[in-house]
Amino acid sequence: MKRELRKVLGLALVAAVFLIGIALPACAAGPAQKNLILATTTSTQDSGLLDVLIPMFEKKTGYFVKTIAVGSGQAMAMGQKGEADVLLVHSPDAEKKFMAEGYGVNRLIVMHNDYIIIGPPADPAAIKGGSSTLEAFKKIAAAGSLFMSRGDNSGTHAKEQGIWKAAGIKPEGQKWYQQTGLGMGQTLNVAAEKKGYTLADRGTWLSLQKNLGLPILKEGDSILLNVYHVIGVNPAKWPKVNADGAKAFSDFMLSGETQGIVKTFGVEKYGGALFFPDAGKPEYE
Numbered sequence: 001m002k003r004e005l006r007k008v009l010g011l012a013l014v015a016a017v018f019l020i021g022i023a024l025p026a027c028a029a030g031p032a033q034k035n036l037i038l039a040t041t042t043s044t045q046d047s048g049l050l051d052v053l054i055p056m057f058e059k060k061t062g063y064f065v066k067t068i069a070v071g072s073g074q075a076m077a078m079g080q081k082g083e084a085d086v087l088l089v090h091s092p093d094a095e096k097k098f099m100a101e102g103y104g105v106n107r108l109i110v111m112h113n114d115y116i117i118i119g120p121p122a123d124p125a126a127i128k129g130g131s132s133t134l135e136a137f138k139k140i141a142a143a144g145s146l147f148m149s150r151g152d153n154s155g156t157h158a159k160e161q162g163i164w165k166a167a168g169i170k171p172e173g174q175k176w177y178q179q180t181g182l183g184m185g186q187t188l189n190v191a192a193e194k195k196g197y198t199l200a201d202r203g204t205w206l207s208l209q210k211n212l213g214l215p216i217l218k219e220g221d222s223i224l225l226n227v228y229h230v231i232g233v234n235p236a237k238w239p240k241v242n243a244d245g246a247k248a249f250s251d252f253m254l255s256g257e258t259q260g261i262v263k264t265f266g267v268e269k270y271g272g273a274l275f276f277p278d279a280g281k282p283e284y285e
Contacts, residue, residue, distance in 0.1 A: 036063045036245035039076075039084035041155060042183030044228070045069035047203040047274050049265055056261075057252045063245050069183065071154025079103050079231070082238030086246035087231045088253070090201075091155035095229055104231040105243075109283060110253050111262050111275040112227045115159055116205060117218035118188075119145075119197035127197075133221040137167045144176045146196035150187050151179025155226070160199045163223065188212055201226050203274035206266060227284050228275070230254075254279040 044050050045067065054065050068075070068084065072091035076098045078084040088110070089095060098104050117127065117136055125143040127136035140147055149171075150157045164171055171177035178196070180187045184204040191198040192212040202219075205212070230253050232246035252258055259277035266274035 031062050031245060031248070033242045033245060034062060034064050035066065036086065036242050036249060037066050037068065037078075037084045038086055038088065038249065039068050039070065039074075039078045040088040041072050041075065041090055041228075042069045042185065043090070043156070043201045043204045044088055046183065046185035047207045047266070049203070049262070049275065052261060052265065053253075053258060056258075057249060060252065061245075061248050063248065065249075071150070071152040071157065071183070073153030073155075073158070076103070079233045082233065082241060085233055085242040086249045087233070088228060089155060089231065090226055090228045091158045092227060092229075094155075094158060095231065098231070103234055103237060105234050106247070106250060107229050107231045108250060108254060109278045109281060110228045110230050111259075111278050112225060112284065113202045113273075113275050114219065115156070115199055115224040115226050116202050116216045117197060118191070118200055118205060118212075118214040119217050120195040121213070121215055122195075123217055125197065128217045130218065133163060133218055133223050134167045136218045137163055137169065140197055141167075141169045141171060141174075141176075144174075146194060147171065147177050148187055148191040148194065148196045148198040149177065149179045150184065150198075151181050152183070154183075156184060156199060156201060159224075159226070163199070166223070188214070203266070206270040206272060206274055209270075225284055227278070 050067060054067060058065055072089040073094060075087050075089050076094055079087050080103050095107060099107050125140045125145040127139050130136050149160055180190050184200060185208060187198060188200055188208055192214050230250045232250060233241045235241045235243040259279050262275050262277045
C-alpha cells in the first residue's frame, strides 16, 4: 500500500514538474513590463485613430497602454522627465531639439496630413481664394477678425506661431487674438461658438466638421504640411523607461497592417482619409 502511494506521489511530482516546464516558457513569452505610457497629440486622440490602433496593439503584444493626449510640446516635456515611454508627435523643430539633447531614440516618420485655416462662412477677413497662407494671416490681422489659437505649446500652436512670424506679425496681446489653452477638438468648438478663425489639422476637423459650421477657407500650401513621428524615450537617461515596449509600439506603427489602416481611416465615415501613411519614406523637412 505504502509502495503504491509513493508511486502515485512520484508520478504526481513528475507531472507537476512537467506542467511547470510548459508554463514557464509561456510566461516568458509575454512582455516583462506590461505597462506602456504613450504621450501623444490631441489630434491622434480626437480624430479617433488611436481608438482603433491601441486595442489592436494591446491584443497583439500583451502590453497595456496608458495614453496621455496633450500637445506635442507637453508630450516631449514628459519624455524629458522620463514620464513617458514613447511619443507620437507632430512638431518637427521641437522633435529635432529633443533628439539632439539626447532625450529620444529612433525618431521615425509614421504619417502626415495637413493643416487648414477654417473660419465663419461669412469670412469677414476675406481670406478665401487668397494666394497664400501668409496672405490669409495678414488679412485676418489687418481686419482685426477673431482668431482662436490653441496657445498650448502643441505642434499646431508651434506651426501657427511660425506662420505669424513668417508673415511679420506679432499677434500676442491683440484684442482679436485669443488663446484657448485647449486641445484641437475643444479649440474647434470654441472657434465655432465664437465664429472665429483658427488653424487646425485636417484630421480633427474632418472628424468634427458636421457640428462645427466652419468651412475650410485656406488649404494646400506647403507650409501647411503636418508630419507625425514616433520616438522612443532614451533609456540611457531614464533606466525605468519601458524601452522594449516603446520599440514594440514603434514597430507596430510602422507595420504594413497599421499603415494600411492609417491609409483608409476615415474614408467611409468622413468621405476622406484623415491621415496618409509614410513609413519607410524620406523625410519631408
